[in-house]
Structure formats: structure tokens, C-alpha cells
Amino acid sequence: MTTEEKIFNAARIVFQKKGFAGARMQEIADEAGINKAMLHYCFKNKQQLFEAVFMKAFSQLAPQINTIFNSEKTVFEKITQFTHDYISFVIENPFLPQFIIQEMNNNPEFVMSILNHENRPNPTLLIAQIEKEIETGIIKPIKPKQLLLDIFSMTVFPFAAQIMVKGILHLSDTEFKQMMEERKTIIAQQIINSIKK
């Protein structure tokens, strides 16, 4: 592992745990097991290091969504596949959702600039498809954007609010993980069940 990779991984860990404002360059250096000056040798400054980490995190999440949303499947198939794949991915990266949401709120300008080009999550095609299937009579007349919001809410929220969820529902780490495993299939069933005609 190159020094740059060591720094990047350390930065990812610290930024995801503490957020941009709470993270300390010294802590990142310690985590990486190198001198603080090396951070600035490899990355210009804290902001740029953070942007590298954030961009990576975001670019891991976003394209997945598009691939599924813009495939040739039916809406029901897409919902089933998305919830399953997304939860599988986030179980392996449980800090990502909270990290992205938090920094989006604390740093909207920077994040919006990312959202404006690249392979950002783009639901327009899926929305059109939902409208079509509503006309065809496959799906009940609902608002597509509300449906999308439901899907995202049910998949992402439990991870974003992980600590609170564990606290209120009295879940151990393993119980939580097991609930999330169940959700891989439950969510799609539940949603499809409530919108199919």
C-alpha cells in the first residue's frame, strides 16, 4: 500500500467518524502511521483531502443507482433489485450514508457542485417509466416522486440513523445487521404490495 493510499484510507476513517469539521489532520496522520507533513505532501490541504474522500464515497454510491434505475427491467423488478443491492452494499459500508448526508447539510455549496454533472443519480427515466406503468394499469395512481422517496427512505434511513435506531429499538450490532438482511427483501415486498393494482 502506497503512502498516498494509507493517507486516503486513514482520512476516510476519520472523516466518516468525525465529519469534516470534527476531523483533525493530526488524527489522520496518526491513523495512517505517518508524519503530518506527509498529508500536505500528498494532498494540498484538508479541504482537498476531504473532497477526494467524499468524491470517492459518492462515486461508489451514485452510479449503482443509475445502472439499476436505467436498466430494461419493470418497475417492480427495479425496486426489488435496487433495495437488495443497495442494502448489500451499505452493509459493507455502513458509514457512507450518514457521512454523505451530514456533509451535504454542512457544506451544501460544494456538494451541489458535484450533483450538477458527472454520473449523478438521475431518476427522470424511472419516473417516466412509473408514469407509464400507472397508465397501463400495473401500478396504482401514485406520485412517482413520493414512491422514490419511500424507497430511498426505507433503505437509507436505518443506516443514516443507525445509532439512534439501535438505541430506541434496543438492537445489538448483530441484531441490527440481521434486521438489515431481512430488509433486503422485506422493503420491496412491502412497497410493491402497496402500489400494485
Next chain:
Amino acid sequence: MTTEEKIFNAARIVFQKKGFAGARMQEIADEAGINKAMLHYCFKNKQQLFEAVFMKAFSQLAPQINTIFNSEKTVFEKITQFTHDYISFVIENPFLPQFIIQEMNNNPEFVMSILNHENRPNPTLLIAQIEKEIETGIIKPIKPKQLLLDIFSMTVFPFAAQIMVKGILHLSDTEFKQMMEERKTIIAQQIINSIKK
């Protein structure tokens, strides 16, 4: 408005926008229109000022939940009332969910200590009730905790991830607010529809 109230309100605004680590005492003082030394005259230090703000925020959210969850209504009525009332409240305090979730993740020790006494959200009664209604045959056989998680996810997530949601679904402030108004009734319909026998 007393000076202490001015400080508290200013602190609430700044903490909710920037989080604990990102907030600056000077910024809070400016927001309150007073000298920085007054902060320390009224509140011992940043941590205590933050805890006051956080506690207030949390104590606004939590008891509401209990009142509804432990009332004498049916599960369907509780779901309907909770989603409606909760969204109404959060529309007026749109920064609260993200604020609480963020600080829970960044400061778990402190927050868990709050979750351990007081009138914390306690779903045990509601869970028992759900199990009973499943036996009675009113509700399909589902896992109560998954149901609770669905309800929270659908109500809270859109506010916690507000910026991202607006960005991805291309919503203006008013469009977002209108969607949330709709959700006051949509969510309960959707959930009840998918779990009633």
C-alpha cells in the same frame, strides 16, 4: 427576550446549521448580537451550551412520540396520527432530525446517556400491541420492529436528507414542503394498506 434566550436561540441556529464541531462561539455571539464573553457568562462553555440546545431539541421530539405510541388507540390510528403530527411538527423545525442524527453519530457517548433515562422514545408497548393485533388477525404477520423502522424511515428521512432529496428529485423549497404536506396522509395509507389483512 432575555440575553440568555438570545444566546440560546443563536446557538440553536448555529449548532443546527454547522454541528457541534463546525460551530464557532464567535459566530453564535454575532448571531445573538452580543459579546462573546457573555456566552461564557450565561453558559459555562461550548459543550454545556450545546448540551442545552441538544437536550431541548431532543425533548421536543421524544415525548410527542411516546404520547401517541402509548395512547389507547388502535395500531392503524396510531400510525395515522403519528405520521401526521410528526411531519407537521418537523415542517416547523426542519433542521431537528438531521441535527439529532448527526450529533448522535459524532457524539454517541453523550447522547446514549440521554437515551438511558428521561422520557425517551419507548416503543415496547406499541410493539406488544402490534403483536396482539397480528394474533387477532387485523394485521398481517410482520416483524413489529421492521414496521416501526418503516414508519420512522418514511417520516424522518426526507427531512434528515433534505438537501440531497431536493437535489436528486429537483425540488424547490416550496415543492419540497408541498410533498411533505402530502406525506402527512400518504405514508399512513401506504403502510396500513400493505400490512392490513
Next chain:
DNA sequence: ATCTTTATTAACCAAAAGGTTAAACCAAAC
């Protein structure tokens, strides 16, 4: 009026944090 207590401020302080520098290290090239 004067004294005492409570608010409020400007100026200051020490520690923390991000960032820089100049020197040391260490490989490969000659």
C-alpha cells in the same frame, strides 16, 4: 446619593489546529 450586585464589554491569553520549511533519508542512476 451611595453602595452593591448584576450585566456587558474590550482586550487579552493559551492551546489547538492547519500548514510550512529545511534538513535528513533513501533509493536508483551514473
Next chain:
DNA sequence: GTTTGGTTTAACCTTTTGGTTAATAAAGAT
């Protein structure tokens, strides 16, 4: 072996930040 280039570090610098202090203003009490 010495030079040359990129790495790495210890020590240092500057700015920011939370927090303090000592002096001032305002408000009650006597």
C-alpha cells in the same frame, strides 16, 4: 562512491478558537 530525485520527518510558524480578565455600565438596595 557520489550525485540526483523523490520521500519523510522534526521543528517551526501563523491563524483560529475557546476561554479569561479586568474594567465599565446598569440596576437595585439602603
